[in-house]
Amino acid sequence: TDAGDIAGRLDAVAWMLADTGLRHVIREDLAAAPDIARALSRVTLGRGGPRDLAAIRDGLEAATRIAGRIGSGDHPPVVAAAAGVLATAPQGLAEALANALADDLPHLRRDGGFVRDGHHDDLDEARKLRDESRRVIAGLQADYAAETDIRALKIKHNNVLGYFVEVNAAHGERLMKPPLNARFIHRQTMANAVRFTTTALADLEAKIAGAGERALAIELAVFDELAAAVEQAAATLRAIADALAILDVAAASAVLAEAEDYCRPVVEESLAFSIEGGRHPVVEQALRHESQSFVANDCALGPDEAGDAGHIWLVTGPNMAGKSTFLRQNALIAIMAQIGCYVPARAARIGIVDRLFSRVGAADDLARGRSTFMVEMVETAAILNQAGPRSLVILDEIGRGTATFDGLSIAWAAIEHLHEVNRSRALFATHYHELTALSERLARLRNVTVRVKEWQGDVIFLHEIAAGAADRSYGIQVAKLAGLPASVVERARAVLAQLEETDRKSPVNTLIDDLPLFSAARTAGPTEAVADPVAAMLETIRPDDLSPREALEALYRLKAALREKRGD
Template identity: 75%
Template sequence: MDKKDSRDSSASNAAATPMMAQYIEIKTANPDCLLFYRMGDFYEMFFDDAETASRALGITLTKRGKHRGADIPMCGVPVHAADQYLQKLIALGHRVAVCEQTEDPTEAKKRGSKAVVQRDVVRLVTPGTLTEDALLAPGRNNYLAAVSRQKAGTDEPDRFGIAWIDISTGEFRLAGSDSGRLAADLARIDPREALVPEPVFSDPELGAFWRGLEMAVTPLAPALFDSTTAADRLAAYFGVATLDGFGHFSRPETSAAAAILAYVEKTQIGERPPLVPPVAETADGVMLIDAATRANLELNQTLAGERRGSLIAAIDRTVTGAGARLLAQRLAGPSTSPNEIANRLDAVAFFLSDQGLTASVRDQLAAAPDITRALSRLALNRGGPRDLAAIRDGLAVASQLAGQLAGEGRPSAIAQAIEGLSAGPDELVAELTRALADDLPHLRRDGGFVRDGYRDDLDEARKLRDESRRFIASLQSRYADEAGIRALKVKHNNVLGYFVEVSAAHAERMLQPPLNGRFIHRQTMANAVRFSTTELGELEAKIAGAAGRALAIESTVFDTLVDTIATEADAIRQVGVGLATIDVSAALAVLAEAEGYCRPIVDDSMAFTIEGGRHPVVEQALRTAGETFVANDCALGPEGADDAGHIWLVTGPNMAGKSTFLRQNALIAILAQVGSYVPARDARIGIVDRLFSRVGAADDLARGRSTFMVEMVETAAILNQAGPRSLVILDEIGRGTATFDGLSIAWAAIEHLHEVNRSRALFATHYHELTALADRLPRLRNVTVRVKEWEGDVIFLHEIAPGAADRSYGIQVAKLAGLPASVVARARAVLTQLEETDRQSPVQTLIDDLPLFSVARASPAETRDVDPVADLLDTVRPDELAPRDALEMLYKLKALSHRA
């Protein structure tokens, strides 16, 4: 009935039909979502939803009846292919309400021929609440975050609490933040969707920030973030009396956590994802990397938005989705704990020492399904038989690995992982093995996933369903023998069901004892007589309901297995963590062996010494092209125990490799604190608490920012936030404006880094004048990228050496780029004249006369020019001026302007 209705485009007034009335009622309750309205084998959309979906999905827009005299737009997608359409809609920022039929159409028919099948929204699909494999990237967490704010005093920054979960894996974490690091924290978490209170979302000071995030931002009612009831809501969700057993959470953290749970309950509509209790992260536990630095260093994707060419693509050798996610998590937030880093490096060394064991372990891991995501789907009632098999197979692999890796003297990270692998219940594996068939359907409603012999009643139902003809033939043969009538037949019609039929000539025998006690007369025809038996009646009922009964028994088995799995959820999660940890450790060992990486020393010092460092991404690209990467050293650590980090001022021509050198040292620091071996001969790195990078040029026209403005905003963030333990990478500061403006800004920035931030830093520049600062700044070192000139051309050696470049070789590079010879010749002539002019007004004079930078001298109050007109205007309150007073003020302003 519904399927026919879904494709009927008659001219009837559909808005008046019960079905369309039902649609409008459900749509009204979900105004901010596209409504997937289930009609038979399709999800249909109407009105504006249909027009929006048609454009977004590239599907045909049709019509169905009329509403208020106008055609009703309509489009639909097949139920079996809904996931791929959902993926497109979610990627475009849409939210979808999935409305299912909640009763069988045959039940609706019992209420009347025009009765509407009952429907209801069973789920709201948003970017942060996905669980289906088809909608998720195997190697990436799908985080949903909530941000709560606690207003601070006048002189203090606002405090924020961040909660984030991954419904597909059950992770639940909390962290405190503040206005200075909120952007960096969100960049580290990288959620697909962020929830914020409406007042915070509409705050004028934060509006541009929320709009600039590359994620879906969903404002919610402030009541969901109510901190007075947040702790109680959290405790109720996890079934505890108090949160003390989970740890200490700040007020904004608790508020954010309660809001995220409320949102999950709203979107999942009655289903509760199996979240682990929240875990608080300390603010100083990970290296803080802001969004601009992540983009500049291309950690997860290139500036063109591709994974290929990024750091994660270069180092990822994992063979499981869970391992890839764990590696991405570590890369997003490198540890700042030397002990934790050492434990991770020990695990890598363990696998590096036994290549045969590593290969065997990786072969087994490759066969391990993603059990944590399978567990979540089953808990949310979205799983299928293959998810049951994933649990079985994952636990089986874990058990084998635990036995293979067991032994004395294992590194602590490996020992902890083995403990997790051993947590899997063997009896559950055995039960799932007994219960599940070899060939499994995707959906439970398809049936056929329970193994023959597991349930006697199921075997009987299947036998009746699949072999009913053979049963009837066998029964007919037996009845014919009993009656002595070879022409006896067992037949079926919709009125009598199954019956025994004999010719009129044999009917008399059937009506006489002893046969009349066995065969019951039902109907006399002109040439035949029909009988029934108790056995046929029972068989009729069995056969008629055999298929439905078989499916119902399988569904019961499925639910029982899911309930059993739910009781072992914590153990299954431990197994999942163990598998991911082993995968990452083995993968990093494979990486280190293949790429010739070394084990770094990471400690609490301020050291930063890299010998023979290489860029992990560029090196692989050059190898593919048949070229060799030129390794370089870097030493930014202090020379004395109480000294601060050094700044290297890197000069040299374009294309010589300055940016590559800067980036590679930042990436080596990240890899070291991830717990990976690094591309170098030797490395010692004191913990880097914050990493800043200002590399490359890009505009942000959507927010009204030019290339130079973006450069200055990023530079300002560095100079305002970097500290002694930070690593700062700056490339070509000040190049986006006039020469003297840019030189001045770069000059002041270097002095600020040296005197105020006191950070370890690499500063690349084309302003050769800045090299003179090394004579007055004791921790500034000049290095340059070596080049050779040969017959007017420049040869790049890509070697970093002490000293300073005397020129940029820009014209030689322009010649290599193919500029016309006439342009190159003219440029040489102009350059000669400019250099002659520059020699007549050397910068050294400025250096000799300009006092050294100091914080006090940089104070705006002491350095701004005095403007009497502006000072007078600051005292004016226009609303309080009488006409005469306003006239006198004009005369004063005119007099002051003449003096100026």
């Protein structure tokens, strides 16, 4: 709701929109940047894995590239600030992560194998023993055979002795004599062979036995060191993640604005609301897939000159003509403008909307004992109790869930309350055509309708919003389009014709003259005061100057005047 902040974001989108080439390469770099904030939160909570560290590494590398591409030229403040943050990316941390992490990473750190070969000497040795133990044993065997000149010397293994050196009996006696007995330690004599061990072989056996566990322990220690470095730089990493997000949103908004012909809205500290050629961003896309075009419409809810409140548009028209689409597209345009996006319109000028209230659709909450109509009334109550002059309100078919005159009465009173108490900018769609007469009494209420054309008994929806009021809703034509049986459609036409003959609208048309404006509201203009004898008597009484007897007599006079007023 800060016009300055919104303008700053719009400046960033405009900058991205102006330089297509730079925007393209920045988006490529952004696509290579994982979610730093998510990875950081997992690491700081002790739930991170090797891929989280890699995400931070890749994010830092992307941040450095983007900062270099943007440079230090004359950029919008939002872009310059984001680039400045990206330039602070800790290069030491990025290099440490790049040097330590392997190319192919497991999901969990307990699986191991995530530290790059050559990064840690002890880890490389442990891996070598774990993965290449046979080759290591064969190499040691060749060394011992050359040293003793016994070609038949073998290194074997069993579950009792572990690894041992085995030679035949004739060679065994030579190994038990100096100087070879200093290296080869006798373990076991058999009928045809003698078995020895060496200090090196015993150490190698111990290393091989614990190589896997030791390799994993070393990798986990490396992970802890890297995680500690990440946590130490957490504040900087969060700022970098935010800066990347700002640029990402600006670039994506620019792509959308260019592709869909969106305009830059003017967002200001006023009550303005003027949309020229507004479109619904989602419905427009759906129609395009069906090779149809969206019909754009204007909307002007801002106050008149020197006005202190916006207008209410009472939108009437047939079912399926586009009333709900019109309501929602203007609410979406307001939201898009205030998040700093370009909007689907030819031009837009919007005074800051502090809150947006929406009462559309039909839903129930049966588990809590709320019918469809009750849900509708609860949502309407929230709007009428909370909306203010800076709010934007869209109301679609208030009162449709109950009897006709009940619903009409509620909608009538709701419009008066919006006009006199809430004083909000509002769009109010209804099928109660009787409400259009209120525009004669409510200064800021405007009647608009969705245009249609009848052709040979069918209705053609033009989807255009124009000043005026609809005289009917064409519900039977819509029912026919929906596929109701022909007999039902014809019977409905006959019933409608009979009801129209009774001129049901006449009592309501005269009611507009009989009912005063909303009594609890501020009047739109000066009105004649109706003489009230009771009120006049109360104005003349001074309670502090009355004796008890005079006060009692005054009370009797007031009661008598009240009875006379009521005709008792």
